[in-house]
Amino acid sequence: MTTPTRDVQIYPIAAGTTVLRCRSWNRLRFEIEYALDRGTTANSYLIQGDRTALIDPPGESFNQMFITALEQHINLYQVSFIVLGHVNPNRVETLKILLQRLPDVTVVCSNPAALALKDLLPDASPRVRVIRSGEDQLDLGRGHCLRFVPIPTPRYPGGMATFDPYANILYTDKFFGAHRSGENVLDLGWNDLLEDRRYYFDCLFASSVRQVTAALDRMETFPFQVMAPGHGPVVQYSAKELFHSYRQWSQSQTAQDLSVALIYASAYGNTATVAQALARGITKSGVAVESINAEQADPADIKAAVEKSAGFLMGSPTLGGHMPTPMQTALGIVLASASKTQLAGVFGSFGWSGEAIDMLEGKLKDGGYSLGFESIRVKFKPTDVTLKFCEEVGTDFAQALKKAKRAKQPRTPASSVEQAVGRLVGSLCIVTASQGEVSSAMLASWVSQASFTPPGFTVAVAKDRAIETLMYPGNPFVLNMLAEGKHLGPMKHFLKPFSPGEDRFAGVNTEAANNGAPILQDAIAYLECTVAERMECGDHWLVYATVQAGRVLDREAKTAVHYRQTGTHY
Numbered sequence: 215m216t217t218p219t220r221d222v223q224i225y226p227i228a229a230g231t232t233v234l235r236c237r238s239w240n241r242l243r244f245e246i247e248y249a250l251d252r253g254t255t256a257n258s259y260l261i262q263g264d265r266t267a268l269i270d271p272p273g274e275s276f277n278q279m280f281i282t283a284l285e286q287h288i289n290l291y292q293v294s295f296i297v298l299g300h301v302n303p304n305r306v307e308t309l310k311i312l313l314q315r316l317p318d319v320t321v322v323c324s325n326p327a328a329l330a331l332k333d334l335l336p337d338a339s340p341r342v343r344v345i346r347s348g349e350d351q352l353d354l355g356r357g358h359c360l361r362f363v364p365i366p367t368p369r370y371p372g373g374m375a376t377f378d379p380y381a382n383i384l385y386t387d388k389f390f391g392a393h394r395s396g397e398n399v400l401d402l403g404w405n406d407l408l409e410d411r412r413y414y415f416d417c418l419f420a421s422s423v424r425q426v427t428a429a430l431d432r433m434e435t436f437p438f439q440v441m442a443p444g445h446g447p448v449v450q451y452s453a454k455e456l457f458h459s460y461r462q463w464s465q466s467q468t469a470q471d472l473s474v475a476l477i478y479a480s481a482y483g484n485t486a487t488v489a490q491a492l493a494r495g496i497t498k499s500g501v502a503v504e505s506i507n508a509e510q511a512d513p514a515d516i517k518a519a520v521e522k523s524a525g526f527l528m529g530s531p532t533l534g535g536h537m538p539t540p541m542q543t544a545l546g547i548v549l550a551s552a553s554k555t556q557l558a559g560v561f562g563s564f565g566w567s568g569e570a571i572d573m574l575e576g577k578l579k580d581g582g583y584s585l586g587f588e589s590i591r592v593k594f595k596p597t598d599v600t601l602k603f604c605e606e607v608g609t610d611f612a613q614a615l616k617k618a619k620r621a622k623q624p625r626t627p628a629s630s631v632e633q634a635v636g637r638l639v640g641s642l643c644i645v646t647a648s649q650g651e652v653s654s655a656m657l658a659s660w661v662s663q664a665s666f667t668p669p670g671f672t673v674a675v676a677k678d679r680a681i682e683t684l685m686y687p688g689n690p691f692v693l694n695m696l697a698e699g700k701h702l703g704p705m706k707h708f709l710k711p712f713s714p715g716e717d718r719f720a721g722v723n724t725e726a727a728n729n730g731a732p733i734l735q736d737a738i739a740y741l742e743c744t745v746a747e748r749m750e751c752g753d754h755w756l757v758y759a760t761v762q763a764g765r766v767l768d769r770e771a772k773t774a775v776h777y778r779q780t781g782t783h784y
Contacts, residue, residue: 220276222283223255225399227440227448228381230356232260234283236276237395243275246491246601247417250410250686251649253395256280257444259385260288261378264355267295267322269376269385270444274307281311295320295343295352297360299387299444300370301327303482306334313340322352324364326510327372345374356380361436365389365429367422368507369486373429377436384438388418389429390456392446401447404455409687409748410446411456415463421476421493421503423464430460470502472615475519477506477548478529479541484563484595485531491601492527492561492590495608499678500753501615508540516544517551524615525557525586528578530570532562537570545574549581557618558583559611561590561604568593586611587714599715602652606680606714613678628780635781642701642774644708645673646724646732647684647691653732654681655718657708659776660754661693669761670746674754680712685757689745690729693759694737697771704736705774728763738773739766 223235239253248254256272258280266288272280284290296312296319298305313319313335320341321331328344343352345362352360357380365373365387376385392410401407419426434457441449441456449456474496480486486507493503504519520526526548530541537545552558558578562571568591575589587607592600628636640659647654660674673693675682685691696704704722712718723735727742734740741764748757 220279222276222279223397223399224283224287227399227442227450228383230262230358231378231381231383232262232287233399233442233448234258234260234280234287235399236272236280238275239395242393244596244598244601245487246494246605247414248393249417249598249601249683250393250413252393252410254393254445255395257442257446257448259442261354261358261360262288262292263358265294266292267297267352267354267358267360268293268312269297270299270387271296271305271308271312273302273304275304277308277311280308281315290315293319295322295354297376297385298323298327298372299374299376299385301330301334301372302370303334306331310335310338313338322362324366324372324374326366327374330372363432363436365432366510367419367425367429368505368510369418369422369490371507371510375429375433377438379437382437382439383442384433384436384440385442386433387444389433389443390441390449390460391443394446396447398447400450401452404452407447407452411459412463414445415460416497417490417494419460420463420467420497421490421505423467423502424504426460426464430457430464433457467497467502470500472500472524472612472619473502473504473522474611474615475504475506475516475523475526476529477508477511477516477519477526477541477544478561479508479531479538479544480529480563481531481533481538484592485529485561487596487601488561488563488590488592488604489527489529491596491604492559492608492611495605495610496612498682499609499612499616501612506544508544509538511544513543513547516547520548520551520556523556524619525559525611526552527559527561527611528574529561530574532564532568532570535567535569537573541570541574545577549577552583554582556583557586557611557614559586559589559607561592563592563594563596565594586614599651602683603715605683609678609680610714632780636778640775642696642705642776643673644694644696644704644734644737645675645681645691646694646734647681647689648731649684649689652684653718654684655708655732656681657705658693659778664758665760670758671741671743671761672756672758674751674756676754678753682755685745685748685755687745687747690731691743691745691759692727692729692731692733693741693743694734695739696736696774697738697768698774700736700771701774704734738768738771740764
């Protein structure tokens with residue numbers, strides 16, 4: 215019996231409270247936070263007192279099956295309120311159908327969300343109740359007296375959390391979620407979910423920790439026992455632990471000594487998606503990002519972020535051949551505030567033309583700023599390959615900032631301990647991986663056997679390596695071992711800097727392994743492997759992999775090893 219690619223799972227989580235989990239076992243959208251390809255759930259919630267509230271209807275991908283499941287569960291006309299944790303064009307498509315069916319329903323949302331609805335629903339005039347302070351309440355009866363608190367972020371300026379004191383459930387929308395589908399409605403297994411949660415945080419929130427910290431402070435005032443997010447399992451068994459982890463992960467970002475100001479506007483979400491991919495590449499390299507939505511930000515905040523940053527990026531859509539007014543204002547602030555020594559970058563999306571990108575690039579160049587990469591131009595929606603390219607661009611941008619900082623610092627000779635650590639010997643290998651149209655490779659020398667049964671080994675992968683996002687549990691790769699005396703060619707090739715999106719295998723003789731990853735013809739031997747686990751170790755991930763197949767290609771050659779001069783850098 216085959217598993218359906220999509221369905222709706224209905225489950226009671228408290229008295230008078232039900233979750234409707236729209237599940238997809240495939241990647242739902244081409245956005246960086248979905249890149250682990252573990253499916254997702256879009257969670258909606260029903261609270262039934264004397265009156266009924268529907269919290270967070272799903273996006274367009276699920277609207278028909280969701281409404282069908284909702285009607286099978288209750289009389290649709292019992293719904294008196296629709297509470298929106300955030301508003302975007304995708305969710306509004308479902309809201310349109312609900313408003314047609316329920317003309318007397320009241321939409322409950324924050325003020326920024328209400329303003330967005332006016333633009334997204336030009337032909338409708340729904341009843342809207344705007345939540346203007348933390349004191350606003352909505353009494354559904356039978357003890358369900360809902361309270362609300364704004365939790366805006368640059369990506370979701372209309373963000374709002376809802377608390378039901380009757381069940382002590384905090385409905386957190388985008389916060390505390392994970393893009394992972396499965397049968398478990400509740401969060402069974404902290405360790406099993408931790409990687410998905412951390413990746414989700416890194417993609418969505420690592421670039422806006424100032425707003426995240428403020429949101430955590432607001433949500434912490436509620437005595438919640440359960441957190442009900444918009445994606446993934448309902449957080450019942452690890453609510454306090456996950457809340458604390460969000461604080462720790464936020465603090466790790468604020469502790470970085472370099473930062474990038476990421477300023478953008480986004481008409482349909484595409485430019486914001488590109489910004490998110492760039493931010494992911496920057497933050498995983500150990501450089502903090504301050505994301506700023508120019509449509510919502512105070513000019514003073516833009517000025518402060520730019521002045522304290524080591525570099526800045528600006529992104530804009532093109533609307534009617536022009537740059538949106540908020541981005542024009544932001545550009546003026548940047549030109550007046552940023553130092554000419556700060557590295558800059560430009561990106562944007564467009565439908566038919568990209569004049570806004572040209573304007574940003576031209577103004578910055580005329581102002582004497584150096585651009586860290588060729589301006590990124592995305593037509594319509596970014597693809598999976600585009601997002602990977604943008605992530606690599608972000609990583610390169612961060613590395614350039616770190617290199618510039620190191621160049622200003624006096625160099626000191628390596629200590630005895632550092633020299634000794636540098637003599638640690640490992641096999642010199644090339645790690646290759648491929649997923650769909652995306653492939654990558656890296657030179658590795660920190661390789662060591664780790665187990666006999668099953669045969670397995672560990673390899674250290676720097677967080678800023680392009681291949682890092684292809685090295686998650688369940689992903690296949692090939693370890694190619696190099697021969698002593700014949701290793702210099704492959705070593706030089708894979709050590710050289712690659713441009714974002716550049717083919718790592720151009721001019722290299724390869725053939726595809728059974729798991730799809732490239733095998734180097736010049737290797738002494740190769741192993742076909744699968745990532746089993748990975749552990750965060752400072753600026754590296756320690757990846758443990760199990761071996762499924764392998765072959766010795768040259769029995770006479772010796773394995774090459776690599777000696778480093780110091781144990782603190784390459």
